[in-house]
Amino acid sequence: MSEVTKPATGADQIVAEHQQIRQLAATLETATELEDLLRRLQHFRTTIVPHFLAEEGADGLYDTIRSLSPRQLGRVRQLEQEHRSLLEDIDRVAQRARDCLAGPVAEVLAEASALARRVRKHEAAENNMLLDTMYLDLGQGD
Numbered sequence: 059m060s061e062v063t064k065p066a067t068g069a070d071q072i073v074a075e076h077q078q079i080r081q082l083a084a085t086l087e088t089a090t091e092l093e094d095l096l097r098r099l100q101h102f103r104t105t106i107v108p109h110f111l112a113e114e115g116a117d118g119l120y121d122t123i124r125s126l127s128p129r130q131l132g133r134v135r136q137l138e139q140e141h142r143s144l145l146e147d148i149d150r151v152a153q154r155a156r157d158c159l160a161g162p163v164a165e166v167l168a169e170a171s172a173l174a175r176r177v178r179k180h181e182a183a184e185n186n187m188l189l190d191t192m193y194l195d196l197g198q199g200d
């Protein structure tokens with residue numbers, strides 16, 4: 059006999075979304091490169107915005123809590139404000155990462171590129187000097 063799966067309740071769905079968001083938040087902690095962090099932040103933000111809107115929307119979590127538990131009104135207001143603060147912080151961290159990539163990181167990469175060009179030019183000059191000496195001064199081409 060197969061087990062019948064009951065449909066998820068609104069509360070079950072909210073708890074599942076919260077679990078998904080916690081897992082996505084954990085991925086932010088493991089990012090080791092700025093480009094990767096930016097991708098993760100963007101994915102996180104695109105997941106969390108509709109979630110926040112649903113919680114704050116008509117008949118969303120906060121409306122339900124307000125109607126069922128008026129003692130939670132202060133907490134609901136605090137959590138709604140925290141939504142805005144969290145989004146601002148996501149945007150701030152993403153902007154700092156972009157600024158680093160455009161600023162200090164870009165400068166370091168440009169310096170490394172210039173160094174590589176100088177090394178290639180230096181090595182080419184040494185090769186030219188060696189070939190010039192071998193062919194013209196010593197007549198040992200081949």
